[in-house]
Amino acid sequence: MHLKLTDVTVHYGKVQAVKNVSLEVDAGDIVALVGANGAGKTTLLRTISGLHPPTAGEIRFMGQRIDHLRPAQIVRLGIGHVPEGRKVFPSMTVLENLLMGAYSRRDRGSVREDVESVYQHFPVLAQRHGQLAGTLSGGEQQMLAIGRALMSKPKLMLMDEPSLGLSPIVVEHIAEIIASINKTGTAIVLVEQNVALALQLANRGYVMATGEIVLHGKSSDLMQNEEVARAFLGR
Amino acid sequence: MTGAEFTQTLLNALMLASVYVLMASGFTLIYSIMHIVNFAHGEIYMLGAFAVYYFSMEYHLNFFLALVLAILVVGVLGILLERVLFLPMQQAHLPQVILSLGLAMALQGIASVAFGAGDRPVDGPFDTVLRFGGAAISMERLIIIPISVAIMIALFAFVKWTRTGQAMRAVAQDSDAAALQGIDVAFISCLAFGVGCALASAAGALIAPVFYVNPFMGGSVIMKAFIIICLGGMGSISGAAVGGLILGFVDSFGATLFGNSVANIIGFALLIIILLVRPQGLFGR
Ligand SMILES: Nc1ncnc2c1ncn2[C@@H]1O[C@H](COP(=O)(O)OP(=O)(O)OP(=O)(O)O)[C@@H](O)[C@H]1O
Ligand SMILES: [Mg+2]
Numbered sequence: 001m002h003l004k005l006t007d008v009t010v011h012y013g014k015v016q017a018v019k020n021v022s023l024e025v026d027a028g029d030i031v032a033l034v035g036a037n038g039a040g041k042t043t044l045l046r047t048i049s050g051l052h053p054p055t056a057g058e059i060r061f062m063g064q065r066i067d068h069l070r071p072a073q074i075v076r077l078g079i080g081h082v083p084e085g086r087k088v089f090p091s092m093t094v095l096e097n098l099l100m101g102a103y104s105r106r107d108r109g110s111v112r113e114d115v116e117s118v119y120q121h122f123p124v125l126a127q128r129h130g131q132l133a134g135t136l137s138g139g140e141q142q143m144l145a146i147g148r149a150l151m152s153k154p155k156l157m158l159m160d161e162p163s164l165g166l167s168p169i170v171v172e173h174i175a176e177i178i179a180s181i182n183k184t185g186t187a188i189v190l191v192e193q194n195v196a197l198a199l200q201l202a203n204r205g206y207v208m209a210t211g212e213i214v215l216h217g218k219s220s221d222l223m224q225n226e227e228v229a230r231a232f233l234g235r
Numbered sequence: 236m237t238g239a240e241f242t243q244t245l246l247n248a249l250m251l252a253s254v255y256v257l258m259a260s261g262f263t264l265i266y267s268i269m270h271i272v273n274f275a276h277g278e279i280y281m282l283g284a285f286a287v288y289y290f291s292m293e294y295h296l297n298f299f300l301a302l303v304l305a306i307l308v309v310g311v312l313g314i315l316l317e318r319v320l321f322l323p324m325q326q327a328h329l330p331q332v333i334l335s336l337g338l339a340m341a342l343q344g345i346a347s348v349a350f351g352a353g354d355r356p357v358d359g360p361f362d363t364v365l366r367f368g369g370a371a372i373s374m375e376r377l378i379i380i381p382i383s384v385a386i387m388i389a390l391f392a393f394v395k396w397t398r399t400g401q402a403m404r405a406v407a408q409d410s411d412a413a414a415l416q417g418i419d420v421a422f423i424s425c426l427a428f429g430v431g432c433a434l435a436s437a438a439g440a441l442i443a444p445v446f447y448v449n450p451f452m453g454g455s456v457i458m459k460a461f462i463i464i465c466l467g468g469m470g471s472i473s474g475a476a477v478g479g480l481i482l483g484f485v486d487s488f489g490a491t492l493f494g495n496s497v498a499n500i501i502g503f504a505l506l507i508i509i510l511l512v513r514p515q516g517l518f519g520r
Contacts, residue, residue, distance in 0.1 A: 049414075049415060050414075051411055051414060051415070070414075070419065070421075071414035071415055071417075071420075072414065072417045072418060072419045075415065075416065075417040076417060080415075081415045083411065083412060083415060087409050087411065087412035087415075088409075088412070089404070089405050089408040089409060089412065089413075090408060090409075090520070091404070091408055091520070092404065092405070092408065096401070099401075100401065100402075100405050100413075100416045100418075101416055103398075103402065103405075103416045103417045103418055104416065104417025148416070149415075152416070152417065
C-alpha cells in the first residue's frame with residue numbers, strides 16, 4: 001500500500017481549490033491533514049476518490065495511476081472514503097447501509113461475517129440494525145459511515161472530519177475506533193478540525209492553507225511547531 | 236348516482252389510475268436519479284402507444300406480445316436517448332430539462348411526419364364486455380388493471396431486492412456517497428431513464444386500445460403525471476402510486492358527476508392545496 005500525490009491541482013471552474021499538492025501515505029500510516037476552513041482538504045480527498053478530477057498532477061496508488069479512474073474503480077482498488085457530513089443513505093436501514101458498503105466486493109460470501117465484525121466495533125449499530133439511517137443520532141451516523149467504509153475492506157481509508165459536531169465522549173470513541181482500524185493494517189488519511197486529536201492519532205501530518213501544503217512532518221514535530229500551536233492548538 | 240353507474244365509474248377510476256401510476260412512477264424515477272423533470276415523458280408514452288399499434292395492427296402480432304415488445308423497444312430507446320443526449324451534459328440539470336422540452340417537441344414532430352397526424356385505432360386483446368349488475372365494462376379496459384398492478388409489483392421488487400435496484404435507491408438518496416461505495420452512477424442514470432421510459436411506454440401501450448393513438452396524445456397526460464408526483468412527493472415511487480390512485484378517482488368520479496372540465500379543475504385544485512399544506516408531497520422527504 002502506497003499512495004503518492006505529485007503536484008496535484010484541482011479547480012472548481014476557474015477557481016483553484018488545490019494547488020500543487022504532493023503527499024505520500026505508506027502502509028500502516030495514519031496521516032493527519034489539517035488546515036483552516038476552505039483550505040481544500042475535502043476537495044483533495046474527493047479528488048483522490050475520483051469524485052472530482054484533478055486539472056494537473058498525478059495520483060498513484062500502489063504504483064498504478066488512478067487520477068482518471070472513476071470512483072467505482074478506485075473503491076475496488078482499496079480506497080475507502082468516509083465523506084464529510086457522513087452521507088449515510090437516510091432512507092435505508094443500518095444493515096442496508098452496511099451492505100451498500102460491500103457493493104464493490106466480489107467475495108459476497110464473507111460479507112455477513114464482516115457485518116458482524118462491524119457490529120462488534122459498534123454495538124450500537126447492531127441494536128439499531130433495522131432502523132432507518134436518517135433517524136440515527138449524529139454520532140451513530142458517523143459510526144455507520146465508518147462501518148460502511150470498512151465493509152469495502154479498504155487498504156486505505158480517507159476520513160473527512162469524523163469528529164465534527166459530536167460530543168467529547170463520542171469523539172473519544174471514534175478516536176479509539178480509528179486507532180483500532182489502523183492496527184488491523186489499514187492506512188488512514190484523517191482530515192480534522194480537531195487538530196490536537198488528529199496529531200495525537202497520526203504519525204505524520206500535513207498542514208494545508210488556501211489550497212497548498214504549507215508544512216509537513218512527523219506529528220510530534222508538528223505539535224511542537226510554534227505556528228501550528230498558535231493557529232490550531234490555541235497555545 | 237345509481238349502483239351501476241357507481242360500479243362503472245369505479246372500474247374506470249381504477250383503469251385510469253393504473254395508467255397514471257405507470258406513467259408517474261417512470262416520471263418520478265427519472266426525477267429521483269437525474270434530478271430533472273423529463274418533459275418528453277408524454278411523448279415517450281405516445282411512442283409506446285404507436286409501438287403497440289405497429290406491432291399489433293401492422294405486423295399482426297398478438298396484443299400481449301406487442302405490449303412486451305413496445306415496453307422493450309421504448310425502454311431501449313430511452314437508454315440510447317440518455318447516453319447520446321443527456322449523459323454528455325454532465326448533470327447540468329437546467330440544460331437537461333430544456334433538452335427534454337426540445338425532445339418532446341422533436342418527438343411529436345417526428346411522429347407526425349413518420350406516422351401521420353390522424354387517429355389510429357388499436358384492437359384490444361379481447362372484445363368481450365363484462366356486466367356487473369347493470370354496469371358494462373369491456374375486458375380490454377379491465378385487463379389494464381391487473382397488468383399495471385403486476386408491473387408495479389415487479390418494479391417495487393426490483394428496487395427493493397435486487398442489487399441494481401438497491402444501487403438505484405442509493406443513487407437517489409446520495410449520488411456521491413453511492414459512487415464512493417463503488418456504484419457506477421452514470422450507468423444507474425442511464426438505466427433509470429430506460430426503466431422510466433419503459434414504464435411510460437407500458438402506460439401508452441395499455442391505453443392504446445381504449446383511446447385512439449395520435450402524435451399529440453402525450454400532451455395532456457404529462458400534466459397528469461406532474462400533478463401526481465407533486466401530490467405524492469417528487470422522487471417517491473410509493474408517492475407516485477398513491478398520487479396516481481387519487482388522481483384516477485378524482486378524474487373518473489369528477490367527470491361522471493360534474494363533467495370533464497370540472498374534473499380537471501378539481502385535480503389542479505388538489506395540487507394547489509397539497510402544495511400549500513404539504514409542499515414536499517404526501518411521501519416526500
Ligand atoms: N462545489 C464547489 N464549487 C465551487 N467551489 C467549491 C466547491 N466546493 C468547495 N469549493 C471551494 O474550494 C475551496 C476548498 O474547499 P474545501 O471544501 O475543499 O475545503 P475544506 O478544507 O474541506 O474546508 P472545511 O474545513 O470547511 O471542510 C473553498 O474555497 C471552497 O469555497
Ligand atoms: Mg471539508
